[in-house]
Each structure stands twice: as structure tokens, then as C-alpha cells.
Amino acid sequence: MARRIGWLGAFMVLCFVVLFVQLNNVQVVKAHQYSTDSHNPANEAQSYDQPRGVIQSADGVVLAQSVRTQPGSSYKYQRQYPLGSLFGQITGFWSFNKGAAGVESTYASYLIQHNRPIKTIGDLLTTPQETDTVTLTLSSKLQKTAQEALAGRDGAVVALDPTTGAILAMYANPTYDPNPLAVNNAAIENGAYQTDITDVPGTDFTPLSSLAYQNDFPPGSTFKIVTSSATYTYAPKLVNTPMPYYTCIPGGTLGGQSPTAPLCNDGDTPCGGTIAEMLPPSCDPGFALLGTKVGKTSMMDEAQAFGFNQQPPIDLPPSPYEVSQFLNPATCSDVNAQIFLAYSSIGQDCTIATPLQMALVAAGIANGGVVMTPHVMYEIRDSQDNLVERYVPKPWHTATSQATASAVGNLMTEVVKAGTAAQVGFPPQDDVAAKTGTAQVGAGGVGSGGSQATTDWMIAFAPENAPKVALAVVVPFQKLSVTGAEIAGPVMKTMIEAVVAGQ
Numbered sequence: 001m002a003r004r005i006g007w008l009g010a011f012m013v014l015c016f017v018v019l020f021v022q023l024n025n026v027q028v029v030k031a032h033q034y035s036t037d038s039h040n041p042a043n044e045a046q047s048y049d050q051p052r053g054v055i056q057s058a059d060g061v062v063l064a065q066s067v068r069t070q071p072g073s074s075y076k077y078q079r080q081y082p083l084g085s086l087f088g089q090i091t092g093f094w095s096f097n098k099g100a101a102g103v104e105s106t107y108a109s110y111l112i113q114h115n116r117p118i119k120t121i122g123d124l125l126t127t128p129q130e131t132d133t134v135t136l137t138l139s140s141k142l143q144k145t146a147q148e149a150l151a152g153r154d155g156a157v158v159a160l161d162p163t164t165g166a167i168l169a170m171y172a173n174p175t176y177d178p179n180p181l182a183v184n185n186a187a188i189e190n191g192a193y194q195t196d197i198t199d200v201p202g203t204d205f206t207p208l209s210s211l212a213y214q215n216d217f218p219p220g221s222t223f224k225i226v227t228s229s230a231t232y233t234y235a236p237k238l239v240n241t242p243m244p245y246y247t248c249i250p251g252g253t254l255g256g257q258s259p260t261a262p263l264c265n266d267g268d269t270p271c272g273g274t275i276a277e278m279l280p281p282s283c284d285p286g287f288a289l290l291g292t293k294v295g296k297t298s299m300m301d302e303a304q305a306f307g308f309n310q311q312p313p314i315d316l317p318p319s320p321y322e323v324s325q326f327l328n329p330a331t332c333s334d335v336n337a338q339i340f341l342a343y344s345s346i347g348q349d350c351t352i353a354t355p356l357q358m359a360l361v362a363a364g365i366a367n368g369g370v371v372m373t374p375h376v377m378y379e380i381r382d383s384q385d386n387l388v389e390r391y392v393p394k395p396w397h398t399a400t401s402q403a404t405a406s407a408v409g410n411l412m413t414e415v416v417k418a419g420t421a422a423q424v425g426f427p428p429q430d431d432v433a434a435k436t437g438t439a440q441v442g443a444g445g446v447g448s449g450g451s452q453a454t455t456d457w458m459i460a461f462a463p464e465n466a467p468k469v470a471l472a473v474v475v476p477f478q479k480l481s482v483t484g485a486e487i488a489g490p491v492m493k494t495m496i497e498a499v500v501a502g503q
Contacts, residue, residue: 051077053111053131055091055103058168058378061140063087064094064104069184079104079182085175086143089210090136090316090376093178097186098193101208103376105317107134110380110388130383137166137378137391141503142495146171149494154205155475156212156355159495162363162461162470164393165372167314168499170356174200176207203477213314213356214321217476220437220484221282221420222358222457223347225365225408226326227291228275230302232404235294238275245272246285249342254292256337263288263342266438266483279411280419282436284346291345292338299345300327305399306361307371313396314356314374324357326350347437355472358459361399363470365409366433366461369400409433413464421458424489430496434460436484441477453477456487462496469499 051066066077079094081087092102100108110132146157146169156172180192196208209215231238247270248262257263263285265271271283278286291299303326304310312322327335332350334340343349356374364371372393379390400408412433415421419436426432437457456478461470473488473495 050113051131052079052094052104052113054133055107055111056133056135057087057140057143058135058137059139059141063136063140064091074184078184079178081178081182083140084177084179086140086147086171087138088176088178088207089172089212090138090170091178092317093181095181095189095193096184097189098181102316103134103136106315107377107380110134132380132382132388134380135378136376137161137168138170138376139168139503142169142498143171145169145494145498145503146491147173149491150475153475154200154203154211154477155473155488155491156210156215157471157473157491157495158212158355158359159469159471159499160359160363160374162366162372162467165363165374165396166378166391166393167374167376168469169495170210170212170376172211172355174203174205174207175210209319209321211355211474211476213312213316213354214319216321216324216352216354216357217455217474218349218351218439218441219347219353219358220439220455220457221284221287221347222361222435222437222459222472222484223345223351223353224279224282224287225361225412225435225459226303226306227287227294227299227345228279228408228411229306229365229400229404230294230299231275231290232407233302233400234298238290238293240274242274243272243278243283243286243289245270247271249285249288254338254342256334257339257342263339266440276411276414279435280414280417282415282420287346288342292342294345296327296336296341299341302399303327303351305371305397306364307357307397307399308353312354312356312360312374315377322354322356324353347439355474357472358457358474359470359472360396362435362459362461362472364397364399365405365412366467366470367405368402369398369405370395371397371399409461409464412460416460420483420485421460421489423485424458424493426493426496430500431463431465432460432496433462433464434458434492436489438483453479454482454487456482456484458484458488458492460492460496462500469496471495 055064056062067080069078092104094100094104113129154173159169160167176196248264251262252259265284272286308324308326327350340350344351360371373396380388416432416434421434439455441453455476457474459472461467473491475487
């Protein structure tokens with residue numbers, strides 16, 4: 001019995017030793033780690049009792065700020081978004097229950113209170129804390145213009161500086177107001193969140209997911225800019241080789257093409273010829289054949305050089321739905337079939353793209369073939385207005401040579417002068433280079449001749465000789481048979497005129 005009591009006593013002493021060691025480990029060795037851990041509930045709660053830094057537009061309009069709450073609230077501060085849904089998908093939100101999104105998430109380490117760098121002897125004694133101000137590249141005026149130009153329709157506008165990658169405007173409908181997600185009321189917050197993640201009636205779009213960079217659509221004929229670039233880059237002999245004239249490529253002509261499924265030109269009119277002859281009227285059969293002659297490997301290389309099949313490096317929280325795809329097995333039943341390459345080369349079937357991606361295509365042509373990294377942060381300054389960080393523009397991809405970009409850009413000006421964008425009415429002095437896109441979706445399919453919906457596009461840059469802006473506009477799932485020029489064209493014209501006017 002005495003021996004058992006001895007063993008029990010030794011075991012209890014060992015337990016006390018282990019407990020003592022663990023207490024010292026938690027309270028001393030890892031004290032700083034635990035006290036600063038972002039998942040520490042005490043830290044999370046404390047962050048809502050402290051103000052966060054300001055987010056403002058390029059023209060100095062406050063987009064997000066912390067304000068004092070009413071007496072009796074759970075926390076001392078609440079996030080406020082003065083322009084609400086106009087910038088909701090950019091600023092994101094700061095929510096106690098749902099975390100952070102958008103710029104609030106990407107630049108959280110600057111926006112939260114943190115120790116100010118020691119610069120004086122007084123700083124050594126007081127360890128002052130501060131928040132930083134994040135200034136975006138987006139203009140509140142241009143963002144408002146995009147909102148008004150869409151006129152309440154589902155769709156998106158992306159405008160960026162092709163020489164730096166700075167996003168000048170990025171607006172989409174549907175959108176959401178981040179203010180209800182930042183209130184100190186769990187019921188209101190949860191109710192708003194459920195609304196924002198629910199499809200808008202009659203669509204599969206949710207307000208919390210931006211159509212501008214987190215949703216993709218078949219880009220239609222705007223993708224012919226990529227096909228043209230691939231031809232100049234990888235198959236230059238085809239540039240001046242005429243494609244045969246077709247109204248419809250008969251069924252069974254291309255590998256994998258059903259005998260009963262012709263590939264027809266929009267409007268059922270015959271077309272063909274060289275690239276210079278085919279791009280202004282946007283010849284579907286000709287570009288479909290051209291893509292097959294350039295070949296799968298070269299077409300894939302060119303698409304990826306513009307940014308397809310990869311995560312865009314924009315400084316907003318990433319999402320798998322941001323990846324634009326060309327001949328991706330996930331969206332294509334047979335990437336090796338010639339007919340799928342044909343359709344993909346005209347922006348249908350196995351090709352889907354976000355408006356951000358197509359704006360980058362326009363920007364790459366505008367910038368001599370170099371696609372710059374897109375970004376929304378311009379600079380960050382501390383509470384003393386000292387510069388903390390400023391974005392340094394950097395290339396993402398070299399999509400084409402300067403010669404190719406110049407040639408394709410010249411063809412895009414012909415689209416405006418005498419092609420599918422001529423009816424938009426761009427003022428000659430704006431020197432616009434553009435490409436329309438009318439992706440046939442819904443009932444009937446491409447070239448069926450039946451009634452079907454269209455997703456309407458336009459990409460452009462201006463002025464052609466010294467580009468200030470590159471843009472993409474998309475208005476998806478129009479139920480009447482319309483064109484990109486009719487639907488997206490007026491939005492594009494409004495945006496370009498606003499940029500020219502200095503917004």
C-alpha cells in the first residue's frame with residue numbers, strides 16, 4: 001500500500017510540474033504571441049473599441065471612417081461608409097461577426113491602430129499609437145459616372161490607366177451597402193449579410209460578388225483582339241492571308257463539329273478576308289477559322305500572356321471566380337476538338353472573362369503590349385501626413401510586341417470609324433480605339449437563328465496615340481437580340497467623355 005501511495009504522490013508531483021511549465025509557457029514564453037494574435041477574442045473586441053484609419057478616393061472623398069457610437073452600444077466605435085453602395089465592392093466592410101472584405105481586409109494592418117514609429121525622445125516615453133489613411137486610385141466622380149451610365153441595369157464598368165495599372169473606376173450592379181454590415185447589432189448585420197449573399201431575383205448574381213472582377217461571361221467578339229494578337233505574334237503569314245467567305249461554316253466542316261450545327265455570322269451575312277478586312281465588321285466565321293489555323297498552342301499562349309487561366313494580381317481579397325478562362329477543361333467538354341477552338345477564338349463556348357480581364361486586354365494593346373499589374377491603392381499616409389507607402393507600378397505580363405500592339409490598335413480605330421462601333425458616335429477628337437462584343441447566350445445557342453439572349457460588351461482605349469484610359473463595359477443577359485454597340489456603346493462613350501473632361 002505504501003508503495004502505491006508513493007507512486008501516486010510522484011505522479012501528482014509530476015502533474016504539478018507539467019502544469020507549472022505550461023503556465024509559464026502560456027503566461028511568459030508565448031504571452032506576446034497570444035496577446036497580439038489576431039484570433040484572440042480580446043484583441044478582436046478591443047479593435048472595435050478603437051478607431052480605424054480613413055479610406056478615401058483619389059479626389060479626397062472619404063469612403064470609410066470610424067465614428068463614435070451612441071451611449072449604451074457594445075463598442076465605442078462603428079465603421080461608416082458615407083457613399084454606401086457606390087464603393088461597397090471596393091472598400092468592402094469591417095464587421096464583428098463577418099470579418100473584413102475589400103480594402104478593409106487587404107490593408108487592415110495599416111487601418112488598425114498600431115505603434116507609431118519612434119522619431120523623438122518623447123515617442124520613447126509614450127509609445128504613441130496611430131492609424132493610417134489609405135488613398136485609392138479610384139475617382140469618386142468617375143465612379144458615380146459609371147453608376148449613372150449603367151442606369152440601374154445589371155452590368156459592370158472597369159476603367160484603368162493602361163500605363164500604370166491604376167484602377168480609375170470599377171463599378172457593378174448589383175452592389176451592396178456596407179453600412180448595415182458594420183452596425184453594432186447582430187440581427188441587423190446578419191440580415192444584411194444574408195440579403196447580400198442571396199441571388200437577386202431573376203438572376204444568379206449576388207450583391208456581395210462584384211460583376212466587375214468576380215464574375216465572368218463569354219466575351220464574344222472582344223476576344224478577337226486576342227486572336228488578332230496571336231496571329232501577328234505566332235503566325236504572321238496569316239495576317240494578310242484571306243479567310244474564305246462564309247455566311248455559315250457548314251456543319252461537319254471542322255473537327256468535332258456536328259453535321260447539323262453550322263457556325264454562322266451574326267446577322268447571317270457573308271464575310272471573310274484578311275484580319276484588316278474582318279475585324280471592323282467583326283466576322284465570326286473568318287475569325288473562327290483563323291483561330292484554328294493559328295493553332296491551339298499559340299492561341300493558349302497568347303491568351304495566357306494577356307492574363308487568362310490565372311489569378312489576376314489586383315490588391316483585393318482573391319476569389320476563385322476572378323479567373324478568366326480560355327480552353328479550360330472545367331468549362332469545355334473537349335479542349336482538343338477543332339470546333340471548340342473555333343468558337344473559343346471568337347469569345348464563345350470555352351472562353352469566359354471578367355470585365356477586369358477584358359479591360360486589361362485593351363490596356364495591353366494601349367500600352368505597347370505590356371499589361372500592367374492592376375491595383376486600387378495609390379498611397380498610404382500616417383496621422384502626421386508622412387508617406388508610409390506608395391504603389392510602384394509594375395508589369396504583370398508582356399502580351400505582345402510593340403509592333404503588334406500598334407497594328408491591332410490601328411485596327412481598333414477602324415472599328416470605331418467604319419466598323420461595328422461606328423454607330424456609337426464617339427467624337428473624332430477623342431481618338432477612340434474599340435472592339436464590340438455580342439456573346440449569344442441562353443436559348444438557341446450560337447448561330448441557331450432562334451430568339452436568344454445576348455451578353456453585350458465593348459472594350460476600348462483613348463486617345464489611340466497617347467492612351468489615358470482603357471475600359472471594359474459589359475451588360476449581361478439582354479433578353480432581346482441586341483448588339484454590344486447598342487447596349488454597351490453608350491456607357492463606353494459616357495465614360496470616355498468623362499475621362500477626357502478630367503473626371
